[in-house]
Amino acid sequence: MADAEKCFDKLWLKDCLVDMKEEGLRDKEVALIYELNKKANIVIETPAGKTKEIKVSDIVKQGTVFGPQLCCINTSKVNEINEKNITVITPKIKIEALVYVDDIIGIGSKENIEIVGRNLAEMEKRKKYTFNNGNGKSHYMMIKTGVEPEEEVGIKVEKGKIEKTVEYKYLGNWINEKGTVERQVKEIRSKIKGMALEAKRIGHEKKTGNMSTDVIISIYEKTIIPAILYNFEVWTNWRKKDWEEMEKVQAEALKIMFDLPISTPYWGMLAEFGIWTMRKRVMYKKMSLYHNIINSKGNRLSKQVIEEQIRTKVENGWYKEVERDGEEIEIDVTKVKEYTKEQWKNMIKEKINKMMEKESKEKRQKMKKLAGQRQQKHERQMYTIGRSRKEVTNLLKTKIQMWDIGGNLGAKRKCYACEMEETENHIMNCKKVKEIITRNIEIDILSIKTNVEEKTKFFIEYINMREKQEKKKTI
Numbered sequence: 325m326a327d328a329e330k331c332f333d334k335l336w337l338k339d340c341l342v343d344m345k346e347e348g349l350r351d352k353e354v355a356l357i358y359e360l361n362k363k364a365n366i367v368i369e370t371p372a373g374k375t376k377e378i379k380v381s382d383i384v385k386q387g388t389v390f391g392p393q394l395c396c397i398n399t400s401k402v403n404e405i406n407e408k409n410i411t412v413i414t415p416k417i418k419i420e421a422l423v424y425v426d427d428i429i430g431i432g433s434k435e436n437i438e439i440v441g442r443n444l445a446e447m448e449k450r451k452k453y454t455f456n457n458g459n460g461k462s463h464y465m466m467i468k469t470g471v472e473p474e475e476e477v478g479i480k481v482e483k484g485k486i487e488k489t490v491e492y493k494y495l496g497n498w499i500n501e502k503g504t505v506e507r508q509v510k511e512i513r514s515k516i517k518g519m520a521l522e523a524k525r526i527g528h529e530k531k532t533g534n535m536s537t538d539v540i541i542s543i544y545e546k547t548i549i550p551a552i553l554y555n556f557e558v559w560t561n562w563r564k565k566d567w568e569e570m571e572k573v574q575a576e577a578l579k580i581m582f583d584l585p586i587s588t589p590y591w592g593m594l595a596e597f598g599i600w601t602m603r604k605r606v607m608y609k610k611m612s613l614y615h616n617i618i619n620s621k622g623n624r625l626s627k628q629v630i631e632e633q634i635r636t637k638v639e640n641g642w643y644k645e646v647e648r649d650g651e652e653i654e655i656d657v658t659k660v661k662e663y664t665k666e667q668w669k670n671m672i673k674e675k676i677n678k679m680m681e682k683e684s685k686e687k688r689q690k691m692k693k694l695a696g697q698r699q700q701k702h703e704r705q706m707y708t709i710g711r712s713r714k715e716v717t718n719l720l721k722t723k724i725q726m727w728d729i730g731g732n733l734g735a736k737r738k739c740y741a742c743e744m745e746e747t748e749n750h751i752m753n754c755k756k757v758k759e760i761i762t763r764n765i766e767i768d769i770l771s772i773k774t775n776v777e778e779k780t781k782f783f784i785e786y787i788n789m790r791e792k793q794e795k796k797k798t799i
């Protein structure tokens with residue numbers, strides 16, 4: 325993996341244009357791109373304010389439409405500049421170093437990597453590049469096979485030797501020498517708390533009132549989830565504990581955003597909000613990508629790889645995981661070409677919802693706390709829509725028995741009004757409690773057993789009373 329120092333600043337405009345011409349761009353277009361990049365006025369922000377305008381010429385402007393192309397066409401010369409470097413993936417697929425704008429990665433044997441290294445050095449000599457060799461910059465990594473002994477790779481650039489690393493952040497994903505997703509998952513776990521707190525802050529009921537639940541869920545689904553699941557659909561080698569960690573990430577986010585106790589059952593939240601597990605979310609993304617790759621025109625590398633994996637029936641590979649997921653949600657992945665994108669996505673959604681319903685039902689049968697959930701369909705429950713976050717949290721606490729009542733949390737405490745043990749069942753039937761509560765608030769005592777809203781009011785009042793009682797005791 326090579327890190328080009330200030331890549332865009334060092335690109336040599338005319339050299340990039342020559343490369344473009346060689347790749348078949350017409351003179352007129354080359355001239356046009358030259359015009360667009362010929363002159364620029366730059367202003368530099370310094371601690372003492374902005375500088376005057378400075379005129380510069382012949383630069384590759386970053387952030388323009390043609391910027392990435394100009395850069396790519398030049399960086400990809402790493403495959404031509406010196407020695408040929410070809411890694412054979414399968415007899416049909418041979419790859420060179422992969423280039424993504426200013427990111428260069430060589431994949432293959434020790435010998436292959438050393439060729440890439442020598443080519444990088446040549447890029448420095450002939451194309452004005454500088455490759456950083458500092459920590460986290462350019463490195464090589466050995467994927468552990470457990471069979472072959474490790475060898476040292478010798479690469480030198482102008483700044484010195486390129487060192488080995490055990491993990492590397494490449495295009496936003498952490499890869500490691502074990503070839504697992506572990507490091508990436510760890511990264512997400514360390515970030516989720518901050519993200520969830522921010523969503524809660526933006527969507528707080530003090531600011532957004534009855535829209536707060538919708539605002540928070542929108543932020544979560546449309547910004548947090550895509551950010552944390554970015555690229556996960558391409559990973560293989562997931563271990564059970566990686567998935568468990570990912571579910572913990574989602575559980576933590578929901579508890580923070582809705583101020584729910586730490587012991588709140590995960591499946592209780594999933595069922596009320598109609599949310600999928602992380603495993604299912606990634607499954608859906610993987611199935612969508614699979615449809616996209618198989619049905620795409622042309623000869624993109626990923627398509628060639630997948631078709632090779634299908635043809636050679638490899639035992640471990642991305643396609644094999646698609647096949648396994650397909651079996652799990654009961655679809656025939658070999659029929660993917662018969663569906664349009666929309667049809668395919670809708671079918672996957674439906675199948676996953678069915679699975680969620682089934683698993684949810686199993687959890688309800690196992691967990692006493694979830695006995696209050698009766699929904700058949702896995703979808704966001706009506707009471708959570710168009711309502712403030714606080715109200716939703718309270719109703720949810722009633723439904724999944726998360727109120728701070730002794731029995732609910734497995735603690736032994738006495739009823740507020742009598743000597744009996746404080747269980748949900750007792751306080752709901754305790755005559756003394758009822759008497760006090762009806763004196764304090766307006767409540768339909770007859771319907772509290774069947775009506776979640778009335779029951780919630782009852783619990784809130786009970787908790788308030790108990791808190792006052794406890795305060796008095798401490799005074």
Ligand SMILES: [Zn+2]
Pocket residue numbers: 739740741742743744750751754755756757
């Ligand atoms: Zn009582």
